[in-house]
Amino acid sequence: MKRLQQMSARTTVLSAASAGRASAFGRRAYQGRPQMLSADDAVKVIKTGDRVFVHSVAAAPQALIHAMTRRAPELRDVEVCHMHIEGDASYADKKYEGSFKNNNFFVGKNVRKGVQEGASITRPEIPLLFRRGILPLDVALITVSPPDQHGFCSLGTSVDASLAAVQCAKTVIAQVNPHMPRTHGDGFVHESAISFMVDGPAPLIEHKRGKVTETIGKIGKYVLVLLMKWRCMIMCMMMHDDEVALALAAATPMVATNVAQLVEDGATLQMGIGVIPDAVLAELTHHKKLGIHTEMFSDGIIDLVERGVITGENKVIAPRTITVGFCLGTKRLYDFVHENPAVQFRAIEWVNNPILIKENPKMTAINSAVEVDLSGQICADSIGSKLYSGVGGQMDFMRGAALSHGGKPIIALPSTTSRGESKIVPRLKRGAGVVTTRAHVHWVVTEWGAVNLFGKPVKERMKALISIAHPLHRPWLEKEVERGFWFDVDENSPKIPESAHVDEWMAAMASAAAAEPRWRVKW
Known part of the structure; x- marks a missing residue:
């Protein structure tokens, strides 16, 4: 009986978790094939004061983003919502702050300087903002794969919270990109759920992995040993930036080895x-x-x-x-x-x-x-x-x-x-x-x-x-x-004064060690 109760509870959980998923045709009544427009014409639907969602990560629709940014002189207070996105995010530039304001659910490098607002919220709760009308969406800008013979497109590399945005936005503008992978799962969107389509072939933005060769790895580990032996921060002052980078890079495989165990x-x-x-x-x-x-x-x-x-x-x-x-x-x-x-x-x-x-x-x-x-x-x-x-x-x-x-x-x-x-x-x-x-x-x-x-x-x-x-x-x-x-407050970890001369810093460390034996580091 207890096992049956557990199975019943789990079924309830699965049903609840799936409740917000998209139907095949979204939430709109069937409206036929969407109109094909240029990017500049499609984004004319964006009005002053609108809230716009931008598709996430590598799926960021670059053609639509550029077209929207070009309209900056015509727009005021357009709120742009997104998670982390790759590529151009020029609307976040300070010079456009009167035209666009950013609501970043996750701050990436390309918008970090221009962040005005950051929603401190976990990712599973982002769809609730859309579904409950807390952040009603006027427009969603997305990238999709070309529709198949049945009219289904794929959200490709980013389904995440973008699915809820497509379901909830009043207007959906899709950049159709043949380079977008057609992925399985929840990300299929029927063309009837899309208001306007824009032809936008472009290679997806790639995130290259940092590669550490065997030789570089050995050098990095050797440098790290030297840093440990001669007191890390004093040595760093006498090393070139690339040598320090090698030493720090050597720490990564050590962390990874400890995690893998x-x-x-x-x-x-x-x-x-x-x-x-x-x-x-x-x-x-x-x-x-x-x-x-x-x-x-x-x-x-x-x-x-x-x-x-x-x-x-x-x-x-x-x-x-x-x-x-x-x-x-x-x-x-x-x-x-x-x-x-x-x-x-x-x-x-x-x-x-x-x-x-x-x-x-x-x-x-x-x-x-x-x-x-x-x-x-x-x-x-x-x-x-x-x-x-x-x-x-x-x-x-x-x-x-x-x-x-x-x-x-x-x-x-x-x-x-x-x-x-x-x-x-x-x-x-x-x-x-x-x-x-x-x-x-x-x-x-x-x-x-x-x-x-x-x-x-x-x-x-x-x-x-x-x-x-x-x-x-x-x-x-x-x-x-x-x-x-x-x-106490405002106490900082020891670090290298940028203006310190090597000899002065070594003398200061020696003086501190003599005054306070606990500061001596044994290697």
Whole structure:
């Protein structure tokens, strides 16, 4: 009886999670084939004061964005909503601030300088803003694959919250791009749900992976050893930028190795984009029966699929398929997902639902952070009060993995920034946002090791986190703990004064070491 009740509850959850998915024809009455227009003519429908949604990541409709931006002199207070987008986002330029205002659910590099507003919201809740009329949409600008013989287009590489935008916007303008992969899952949109189509063939924007050759890797590790031996920040002052970059790059495979050791055979993985996730995937070539249920992925999974490492056979939710909301990578990735039924692109409110995520056994969520304080609080979206990225789906997957049988929520990060400052800090910077609370943090991994904070009291957490901080910073962190750092503010990690002469800085360090024996670093 108990088992039947559990199955009934799970069926209810699945039904609720699927309730917001698109019908094949959207929410509009059938209106026939959409009118074909030029980009400039199509965006004339945008009026002063409208709210416009822009398709996400590599699916950003560049022709429509350019055409909308060209109308800046005619428009005032057009609110542009989007998650992270790739490519041109010139409407976010300060010179257009009277014409366009930005509501960024996730801040990318191309809009970071021009950010005026940033909605601090998790990705699964973004569709609710549209569906509940909290952010009613006037226009949605999207990219789709050409319609098939039945009139169906595909949202391609980004289904995420874009599906809800298509369903809810009063007017949908689609850039039809034959380079857009036709992907399986929730992303099929019938042409009757589109108001205007624009012919816009263009290669998708690619996100190239940083490649570290064996030689460069060896050099980087050698430089890192030198930095450790001669006190990292003093050496950095005497090195060229490319040498420092090599040393910092060497930390990434060390972090990845430590993370990979936590991944069990049969696990289901969630990971983000960047050098650490790709490096982790590269370490998993000898694992077996892995699955993927993730908000996004990049090229790193392809090799594991081809090697037979990723099979999805142990997944409970969508077994034997790769579940994803959007992808970003190279043409190789876009070719891989094109017409591939093994890769299912789902609406973000379904992909990121912790109730569904937890159903996969050994769910292993691998996320990163800007900084971690000694109580375990995770800042992942800002540098102090400056919004740097966004909340994304970190909370959802951290929670889902924690509730999964044998699951592991993991925060992975290098121990220092590119300037040599510690990423493990006594307290977060003033104004920093907490994305994952200390109550929800389990594993934290750096190049110096991995610690599990779950169930540990604050003092044990502090000791554990200090043990995986960079050795140079451990005495400072210990000193802060001793003097009760939680009562103080505005204390910073030691760093190199930009104007300091090498000899002056070395003399200052020697003086500090003589005055305070705890500052001596033993290597």
